[in-house]
Amino acid sequence: MTALSYPAQARAWPADADAAVPYWVYSDPAIYQAELQKIWYGPHWLYVGLECEIPDVGDWKTTTLGERPVVMVRSAENEISVVENRCAHRGVKFCQSRFGHSEELVCPYHQWSYALNGDLQGVPFRRGVRRQGGMPADFDLGANGLSKLRVEAVNGVVWATFSADTPSFREYLGERFWKHYTRVYDGRKLQVLGYNRQHIPGNWKLMQENIKDPYHAGLLHVFFATFGLFRADQKSAVDMDDTGRHGILISRKGEQQANDVTGDMRNFQGDLALADPRILDVVQEFPGEETVGMITVFPSVILQQQVNSLTTRQIVPKGPGAFDFHWTHWCYADDTPEMRLRRTRQANMFGPAGFVSADDGEVIEMTQQGASGSPEANMILQMGGRDIMPTDHQVTETAVRGMYRYWREVMGL
Template sequence: MTRNRPTSLDATIESPWHDVGSSRVPSAVYTDRAIYERELDRIFYGPHWSYVGLEIEIPEPGCFKRTAVGERSVIMIRNRKGEINVLENRCAHRAMRFCQERTGKVKTLVCPYHQWNYNHDGKLLGVPFRNGVKGNGGMPADFELEDHGLNRLKVAVRNGVVFACFDHDVESIEDYLGPDILAAFNRTFDGRKLVLHGYSRQRIPGNWKLMMENIKDPYHPGLLHTWFVTFGLWRADNESRLELDRHARHAAMISRRSEKVVSNVEEGVTSFRKNMELNEPLLLDIVHEPWWGRDTVCMTTMFPNVIFQQQVNSLSTRQILPLGPDKFDFVWTHFGFEDDNAEMTERRLRQANLFGPAGFVSADDGEVIEFSQEGFEQDKNFTTLCELDGTSVGPADHMVTETLIRGMYRYWREVMEL
């Protein structure tokens, strides 16, 4: 099931775009409720895969994690055979969002309202008083348990990462990503067993797409983020490349850290601090891992709801949970690998100080998204200007471009028919 809203209402949206391109995004794309509702329908509940979690979060049969696809609450649960299901958290009886715990382990899923009882595959096992009491009441004769299971999403598990989709006709996850983005994914997730380090959760008062834009924007990290510039983690003069899938909805920003940063090659970059030295060098105790190859950072944006982060030794998935046009929750799941030694685990945890809601570099990102949203709200006739390196869409071997943002909006306009 996908389109669950009447198309007559949906069809009344007028395109807010002023031109045919994708480089000037109008304010309404970030603020309009009707546009947002169409995004939920066509993007989050349509034929697009959403990240829901890591396999290691539910290690045993009966283990579950509650999360969401778009705004719809779902439960990722492992069944007795060890397979992973993603079930909508909505009782088939009276719509109760019956699962309120974030994680746990259960024999069956029970809605406490009337004790409707489902197995790990979402199949309805039983209904109290189905046959009435003392000959009175009960369900009608044509009531069949198999007609009233939990809504079951299509699931793909790839190398420990779990994706789900409400539309069962969606293409395979491999086709969905395309060869270049799949290669970026496989670089981190090559089948090695992962180890869960924990979560960070932040609520960002901005449109969900602004976070995707942020990680499709190689222009800002070397400017906004002093840490990246000064310590060479992300600079405009680092060797780098930008890749996209054929629809330009996903992207990967891949780069190589400068070993020595002696001066600022960019005139006027005020965030560079020549004399900045760490009191504690361990904060940037980077150890090259063989699987990186020559690249030290790979940021993959998978449309519509996840970013895969490898920035030196810090690894995370960053999940977007939209909550209306003007806010979203951003959930970071940090992880390592089973063969990490204690020093490497400690290093990954220490470098996590750069990321998340308090991160030396990521705290800024949430803030600038909030202020962009404020600007869109105050001027509904505004359009952005994403024309660094022109108006075209395509891969690049440098960072001075907004091509990935234009790519996402080119695809968005097709899907949204706006």
């Protein structure tokens, strides 16, 4: 592990272990390097994409896991491979486009060629030219392919891990979260509606925290508070897996109606009206009475079900102080045209300029600005008590505490 960049005493964890987290977790370069090794390249499943993005053999999509570029490729009819986008020869990131289709993967530098599953199949001038040069006689093609990740495609979503120690994806989620996951990813075919991308100048964990924090939802977001899509006076719950790393915020939609609770919300606007109210045309489609299920799968993705808007939000860390955020809005392949349009309209609440999500991008940036100058100060994480357990309300930071307890364990802090 890289040497720590702050003096050791600055690294002592606060006495109130679960309910206080020091701000150096957002800014220390050595901590960030350790996170890449222990979390992103460690025994965790990372979101790569949707199966439907690469329907035919030879289709590929590029993305980044941690800081490592990868290619997700349909390598056979029923096989998806994820390989590092780094030529085994000299390290070239050989695929530069976001999407493509090819018979094989070829590096432009010296034209080393790989089968779609990453096996090395051709090295130009391997036997030399006119008896000069060439690779050593014992050079083994079989031992010099692309770096291959373990892959699981689970009900339309492709997951990969760099580690041999990661348990199966279902075990990684745990049984309760397997139920949460399959509520929306139930085996029906998915289809992409569109993409958004943004760069947020804040630590990657702030995005995980944001979707483990129902406390802010009805306070920060004028849209949520006013139109009652996600607010503290509604029937809600927070669940997490046994490790604390995954979380879900569950809620049932309310109305634009003042009550004893909305009085505490500066952002509640009783007289605000939408010029086009069709964005609030919500249809109950999943089992149960919940209209919101926001899952954080640690560390790489948020699986959003906000009313009828379905989205994966991939986190791509870019150093300690920033991350890229890749939104994929999707629908079921068998949706009616009306439902597609409804999901597309509701997607306007999310993404970089969404009526709701623009607020989150901004406060994450503002948190990084406020916190990074004082690495030794601590945040206060006492809302809902100091313990870590599932709750049946929104007025809590329990899932944020759960994530940091797990994070400390993995990081050995």
